[in-house]
Amino acid sequence: MSPPAATDPSDPDLVHRFQQGQERAFALLMERHERRVYNLAYRMLGNPEDARDATQDAFLACFRHLSRFRGDSAFSTWLHRIALNACYDALRKRRDTTSLDDLPVEPMPATDHADRAAAATDVQRALLAVRPDFRAVLVMHELQDLPLEEIAETLELPVGTVKSRLHRGRVALGRILSGEPAGGTSNRAAPVQATESMNAPRHPNP
Amino acid sequence: MSDRPHSPADHPEELLAVFVDDSATPEERDVVQAHLATCRQCRDEAELATAARAALASLPELEPPGLALEGLPGLRRSRLIAAPLVPGGTARQGEEQPPIQKARRISWVPVLAAAAIVVIAGLLTAPILLRGGHSTGALSKGNAPRATESPLPVLVDVGASYTPASLNALAKRVASTTRQAELAPTPAPGATQPAFGSASGPGTVASGSADQAASRGALQCLVAGGGLEPDALPVYLEEATFQGVPAYIGAFSRTGARLNLVVVAVSRTGCQPLYTLSQSV
Numbered sequence: 001m002s003p004p005a006a007t008d009p010s011d012p013d014l015v016h017r018f019q020q021g022q023e024r025a026f027a028l029l030m031e032r033h034e035r036r037v038y039n040l041a042y043r044m045l046g047n048p049e050d051a052r053d054a055t056q057d058a059f060l061a062c063f064r065h066l067s068r069f070r071g072d073s074a075f076s077t078w079l080h081r082i083a084l085n086a087c088y089d090a091l092r093k094r095r096d097t098t099s100l101d102d103l104p105v106e107p108m109p110a111t112d113h114a115d116r117a118a119a120a121t122d123v124q125r126a127l128l129a130v131r132p133d134f135r136a137v138l139v140m141h142e143l144q145d146l147p148l149e150e151i152a153e154t155l156e157l158p159v160g161t162v163k164s165r166l167h168r169g170r171v172a173l174g175r176i177l178s179g180e181p182a183g184g185t186s187n188r189a190a191p192v193q194a195t196e197s198m199n200a201p202r203h204p205n206p
Numbered sequence: 207m208s209d210r211p212h213s214p215a216d217h218p219e220e221l222l223a224v225f226v227d228d229s230a231t232p233e234e235r236d237v238v239q240a241h242l243a244t245c246r247q248c249r250d251e252a253e254l255a256t257a258a259r260a261a262l263a264s265l266p267e268l269e270p271p272g273l274a275l276e277g278l279p280g281l282r283r284s285r286l287i288a289a290p291l292v293p294g295g296t297a298r299q300g301e302e303q304p305p306i307q308k309a310r311r312i313s314w315v316p317v318l319a320a321a322a323i324v325v326i327a328g329l330l331t332a333p334i335l336l337r338g339g340h341s342t343g344a345l346s347k348g349n350a351p352r353a354t355e356s357p358l359p360v361l362v363d364v365g366a367s368y369t370p371a372s373l374n375a376l377a378k379r380v381a382s383t384t385r386q387a388e389l390a391p392t393p394a395p396g397a398t399q400p401a402f403g404s405a406s407g408p409g410t411v412a413s414g415s416a417d418q419a420a421s422r423g424a425l426q427c428l429v430a431g432g433g434l435e436p437d438a439l440p441v442y443l444e445e446a447t448f449q450g451v452p453a454y455i456g457a458f459s460r461t462g463a464r465l466n467l468v469v470v471a472v473s474r475t476g477c478q479p480l481y482t483l484s485q486s487v
Binding site: 035059148 | 219220221222223224226227251253254255256257258259261262263264265266267268269270271272273274275364365366367
């Protein structure tokens with residue numbers, strides 16, 4: 001997310017304007033948050049097509065429910081919850097049709113160093129082998145720099161649980177990268193293990 | 207350091223998380239270090255966690271696909287949303303008002319592709335829009351194109367704010383769509399027109415007189431300010447801001463040895479050029 005400039009309206013302002021009937025406010029919210037939502041979706045799903053679809057789904061759900069958003073949490077927190085639900089939906093559909101292990105991982109964008117791009121591809125591939133509920137915490141904390149408290153609010157979990165998932169997710173990723181068995185972290189186990197976060201309201205409470 | 211057995215409940219996972227994060231309090235750090243001194247498993251895990259953290263730091267942030275540029279017309283086109291779109295909101299004149307239907311994906315590319323097909327078909331079958339004139343004189347009232355000669359894209363306004371980077375992203379998307387349209391079998395000109403129906407939005411054809419007038423006004427401004435070549439055909443028109451300046455954005459296809467696309471931004475006031483870029487198709 002690009003931080004709004006000092007003169008830009010805040011998220012609460014834009015939400016309020018939208019709720020007053022100004023459609024343009026939603027386009028501005030999309031513009032402001034698309035990068036963060038897309039990157040979350042990409043890291044959760046591993047390819048640009050699914051990430052784009054999940055981002056669209058997230059913004060559609062946001063659009064449909066924003067009129068009832070009361071601002072009990074920050075808009076960005078609420079949107080993250082919606083985006084994660086969209087990712088879990090995509091993973092659930094994918095689980096019905098294919099093995100996650102078989103999914104191709106899209107090459108990362110070219111960087112100025114080919115080795116770096118290749119290494120990033122390996123890391124993304126390994127990340128996809130981490131349980132989705134652990135992966136979500138890893139992505140939000142390590143890649144999106146969200147504080148643990150905000151992740152806990154997004155997932156509607158105690159902070160202690162988020163810390164535990166963060167540690168387990170890191171250890172699982174470390175094992176995969178080092179070629180060790182991840183041990184209880186496969187995607188096969190994910191649907192059950194991820195139940196807690198998947199049970200976040202399908203349409204988060206405004 | 208002498209290791210001793212620990213029950214699973216003894217491993218301080220939560221503290222290890224903040225320890226590896228380097229955000230543990232001094233007290234927490236003491237507890238973790240005392241535990242690590244006697245627990246090989248947690249020492250191994252802390253090492254793995256640190257390595258994973260470093261690996262994740264190598265992942266770059268990715269460029270989003272630019273869904274925000276498609277804005278509300280794209281969302282509307284998904285047919286998930288019934289009018290009015292927002293409390294107190296009113297739909298713009300001529301805009302499609304789909305009923306709530308079963309969800310489907312926003313399918314933006316086919317719409318633009320269809321638009322490009324029509325434009326390209328128009329290139330082949332209708333008088334070329336801007337032929338015979340140069341820049342400012344090309345679209346004077348006397349020789350402005352009529353809708354019957356060549357369809358004009360509808361002028362989109364979703365409140366978008368462009369920068370050079372986002373304009374470049376727009377150019378790539380339109381170019382990609384044009385490429386797909388070019389590769390697709392060329393339908394009969396009459397057959398493609400109904401595909402647009404009454405839909406209004408980026409890439410669709412301005413069918414109402416108000417839409418046509420708006421599109422023509424933007425087109426005149428773009429041609430005047432953009433210094434476009436005579437064979438440029440508009441495939442996309444938008445009212446937006448460019449780096450804070452109220453602007454018209456236009457994408458024009460040019461035929462030649464290779465089809466390419468020119469994207470132009472001009473100020474709405476005075477039609478002054480703001481930005482031009484070329485994108486091969």
